[in-house]
Each structure stands twice: as C-alpha cells, then as structure tokens.
Amino acid sequence: MSRRVALAGVGLADNGKDHGQTPYGMLAQASRRAVAEAGLTPADIDGFGSTALGTLAPIDVAEYMGLRPRWLDSTAVGGSSWEIMAAHAADAISQGRADVILLAYGSTARSDLRNKLRTGSLDWGSRGPMQWEAPYGHSLMSKYAMAARRHMFEYGTTLEQLAEIAVSARFNAAENPQAQERTPITIDDVLSGPMIADPFQKLQCCLRSDGGAAVVLVAEDRVADLPSKPVWVLGSGESSSHVSMSQWEDFTVGPASVSGPLAFQRAGLTPADIDVCQIYDAFTSMLLITLEDLGFCGKGEAGPFVADGRLRLGGALPTNTDGGGLSACHPGQRGLFLLVEAVRQLRGESGPRQVAGAETACVSGTGGWFCSSGTMILGTR
Amino acid sequence: MTSPAKRFDLPTVELETKPYWDAAKEGRLLLRRCASCGRAHAYPRPFCPHCWSEDVPWEQASGRARLYTYSTVFFNDLPPFNERLPYIAAVVDLEEGPRMMTGLVETEGVDLQLGMALEAVFLPLDDTLAAPFFRPALGKDTT
Ligand SMILES: [Zn+2]
Numbered sequence: 001m002s003r004r005v006a007l008a009g010v011g012l013a014d015n016g017k018d019h020g021q022t023p024y025g026m027l028a029q030a031s032r033r034a035v036a037e038a039g040l041t042p043a044d045i046d047g048f049g050s051t052a053l054g055t056l057a058p059i060d061v062a063e064y065m066g067l068r069p070r071w072l073d074s075t076a077v078g079g080s081s082w083e084i085m086a087a088h089a090a091d092a093i094s095q096g097r098a099d100v101i102l103l104a105y106g107s108t109a110r111s112d113l114r115n116k117l118r119t120g121s122l123d124w125g126s127r128g129p130m131q132w133e134a135p136y137g138h139s140l141m142s143k144y145a146m147a148a149r150r151h152m153f154e155y156g157t158t159l160e161q162l163a164e165i166a167v168s169a170r171f172n173a174a175e176n177p178q179a180q181e182r183t184p185i186t187i188d189d190v191l192s193g194p195m196i197a198d199p200f201q202k203l204q205c206c207l208r209s210d211g212g213a214a215v216v217l218v219a220e221d222r223v224a225d226l227p228s229k230p231v232w233v234l235g236s237g238e239s240s241s242h243v244s245m246s247q248w249e250d251f252t253v254g255p256a257s258v259s260g261p262l263a264f265q266r267a268g269l270t271p272a273d274i275d276v277c278q279i280y281d282a283f284t285s286m287l288l289i290t291l292e293d294l295g296f297c298g299k300g301e302a303g304p305f306v307a308d309g310r311l312r313l314g315g316a317l318p319t320n321t322d323g324g325g326l327s328a329c330h331p332g333q334r335g336l337f338l339l340v341e342a343v344r345q346l347r348g349e350s351g352p353r354q355v356a357g358a359e360t361a362c363v364s365g366t367g368g369w370f371c372s373s374g375t376m377i378l379g380t381r
Numbered sequence: 382m383t384s385p386a387k388r389f390d391l392p393t394v395e396l397e398t399k400p401y402w403d404a405a406k407e408g409r410l411l412l413r414r415c416a417s418c419g420r421a422h423a424y425p426r427p428f429c430p431h432c433w434s435e436d437v438p439w440e441q442a443s444g445r446a447r448l449y450t451y452s453t454v455f456f457n458d459l460p461p462f463n464e465r466l467p468y469i470a471a472v473v474d475l476e477e478g479p480r481m482m483t484g485l486v487e488t489e490g491v492d493l494q495l496g497m498a499l500e501a502v503f504l505p506l507d508d509t510l511a512a513p514f515f516r517p518a519l520g521k522d523t524t
Contacts, residue, residue, distance in 0.1 A: 119458050119459060120456070120457075120458040121456070121457045121458050121459045121462075123389055123459060125393075126389070126391060126392050126393045127393040127395070128395075129424065131392035131393050131394070131395070131398065132392070132424040132481070132482055133482045134389065134390055134391060134392045134393075135390050135391070135392060135484070135506055135512040136390075136470055136471075136482055136483055136484040136512075136514075137389075137390065137454060137457050137459070137462035137465070137468060137470060137484070138470045138482055139454055139456065139457045139462075139470070141452075141454075141456065142452035142454045142470040143452075143470075145452035146450040146451060146452045146470065146471075146472060147450070149450045149451065149452065149495070150449065150450040150495070153450070153495045194455070195453075195455045196455055196456045197452045197453070197454050197455065197456065197470075198452050198453035198454075198455070198467075199452075200452075244424065244482065245472055245482050246423065246424065246472065246479070246480045246481045246482045247480075248480075251449070251450060251472075
C-alpha cells in the first residue's frame, strides 16, 4: 500500500500572553479546532503524536482528550520533533497503518515562568554527556550566540544582517492579529537592546509564549470528504547532529544540511521551486544558518541574502509569514506552528499576510541547539 | 539549619569518568587515545567513538588549545551562574585534536580573537571537584 497524505486540518489555541489556561487545555483547544476544521470527529482519529508534555508522552494528553490511539509517536528531539513526527505520521498513513493522525502540542512556558513553575534557564542535568558542560554555564542562548560568532568570523556576517531577520519577523507579525509582538522595530532597536548572550541582544532571541497547536494528517482516500482544501506532503527528511557542542564539527553547518536535501530530493523539487518558507527561528542565527543548509543560498551567503528584506511579506522569499518565534509565538517548541502557518498559506486563507499564489512551502524545524532537524515540503498539488 | 541552595555547576562523577575528574583536581587534563585508529577523543568514553575499539588508554593533554568560539553570558538564573554574570562560555580546540566545552577566565584587557592561543587553568568547583577552564596564552603563541 502506498497512499498520498494530506494535511486536512490545522488549529491554534488562544496563544500569546497568559490566558490562564493549562498546557493540556491549550493543546486540546487547538486539537478541537483542527479536527473540526478537517470535518472529522474524535472517533475518526486512529493515530496520535505529542511530546514534551506528560510522564509517558503522548499518552497523558491522549488520555486527557479521551483518545485511545493505535498508532503513537512521541519523538523528543526538541522543536523539530513536530516535523519529524509529521513525517513519521505521513509514512504510517501511506503504508496503511493509520488513516487519520492528530499531532498536538501545548505549553505555558510564559506563565509558568511568571508563576515560578520553572526557571528562565533550563537545567539539563549533570550526568552522562551533560557532566562535561555543567561546570561552564553554557546557556541555550549562548550556544546559538557561539554559532553566530563563528559564522561572523568565517563569512563576515554582520550583526546588522542578523538583526534584519528579527526586523523581518516583526514586519510580518504586523499583518498577523494573533502575533504576540506587532510593533515595528528597526535594526537599531535590535542592536541597542540589552545583551543576553554576546553577540545577541534580547531581540535576536525568541519570545516566551503560552501556546497550543494541532495538525491533522489524513490518507488521500479521505480528501474528497474534507471541507477544506488539502495540502499535500510532497517530501520530508530528518537528521540528528550532536547534543554536546564539543561534538559539533562545524558551527556554521546545521542538521538541516542533511534533512533539507533529503526532503527536496524526495519531493522532486529544489529551493528555487518554493513559494513560501516556515523555518524555525528561535534565534536569528538559527534561521540564518538553516537558510544556507536548505540550499536557499550558498554557505556563508545568508547574511547578504536576508539583508535586502527578502524574508518579508512582499520579499523574494517570504519566510515566517506569521511573525515566527521572534514575534508571533514561541512556547518552547515551535515546530507544529510552522506547519499550521504553511497550511494556511497554501490554502490561500491568510488574509493581509497571504503570499499571492503560494503553491509550495518549505517547512524546517530545528531542535535543541542545532541538534536535530526535520524538513517537510508541502504543496497544493 | 537551612539546606544549601541547589547548584547546577557540579558534574555527576561516574565510574567511567572518575579518572578525568581526579586528574582535574590535580591540575591535569586527560584525554583518551585509541590504540587501534590513533585518534584522541574527548569527552572520554570507555571505547573509541570513531572506530568502537575498546583499547583507549588515558593520556595527559598539553593543555594548549585554540579558541573556536565563545559567548559572554549576561543572563542565567540558575545558581551559581546567576551570581557570576557576566561570564564567558567557550568552545576550544585542543592541540591534540578534540574539541571541548569550557569557560574563559583571566581575560581582562585581552582582545579575544577566534583562533587565539589558550592554556588550561584548573579552578575548584567545590571542596572535592575542579574543572579545566582556559585563559589567553599571551606571549606564548606556539604556532
Ligand atoms: Zn579508534
């Protein structure tokens, strides 16, 4: 059996600042919206994937929603887990192991910090490979900052070019009423902000949000019954690199350099065929390096590549059209939000932020600190 | 009596890594070198991550390294790092080949440049543990 697979429904919770919801509640709210949009009911769901929530993910949240799935995934490799689980789900549907798979995420990272349920910096532990970094306080931000510094050193990339990525995200967020931060910013605003992990100022780093998102994948047999326009999975790829920064060979090359070419090859497309991109931007350097890894420009060229406003709505390569993790929503893992925005763009239902005539999208999630990557190519045909 | 605040900078010393931490306490940086393929590796494992040989004797590193990249950290709310801000997180390439995560110290007045020569310096973490950090090897460039 080999069936084509479509994204049939997507949903977001009431995201952004603290709405007093629980992560489970936000996940379920997004799920109800996604399933309703697909014209389906809970009884239609035979597969379920979720991660980063619960003791035995994804069962805790499946139980909360009254689901007893017979296909499961809980890939736990950071924010890219969602592109990777979507690929696994597409394979499972293609092979007939499931017909309808729901992927759902929820997090209250923002209100948890305010309510002192978590720390700002995360504790990764001190056992096994983590014992080699425990003494040195390599914060998540510093890891991305170190990659940015190396890229600047090797290729002459400037802080202004990196800042343009944050400015572009905010520019796009202005057209998204659901975005958390919509006030326009300038490169000077970014560079004059408080330093978090040199060379990164605060606006080079993502927001901290509460958020939920959900996506429903279905077999082609179901597509005729759908109320919404199907968006097809054309190809996907996944890869892992390192967890210890010491085991990363080249800080200017991320794991999308493997997942990206695999996804494009399997889709039979090239970066030149892509109309709109949703690429994980927890930090400006994450997007910068991933653009090169995916092949949208050559290695070392992303600084000048983004500097002309190319990533903005109306630019040559509209990217993170909802405002991304830098301006729209970043609740801890953003991977699923990338798929939601890509589907909405390809359906042509994005209102003032719609990329005219978008028929192909590249979605690429990065997990951890360039530890993992999942890339998925979507299309309207 | 109040219990001390949890601190996040102490490695969990394990049987397979105890020689490394014991040596660090004595001011020596250890690697393991594969007798089969000849490559040194860090962090140390009881086998070679390149060829999976189990013949990987310990070897003392020179402590000389080059700065691969760094970041000065201005935000970290985990003790004891929250009391040290700003401090410098770094990744260095050891003369013997392997790369390691570390911190830079004694950098006052030094214009930090990627590629610059560094030397190991061992700092106590608590009464029983010490860890290798690196400082600029000024005037001792060994290129
Ligand atoms: Zn070997």
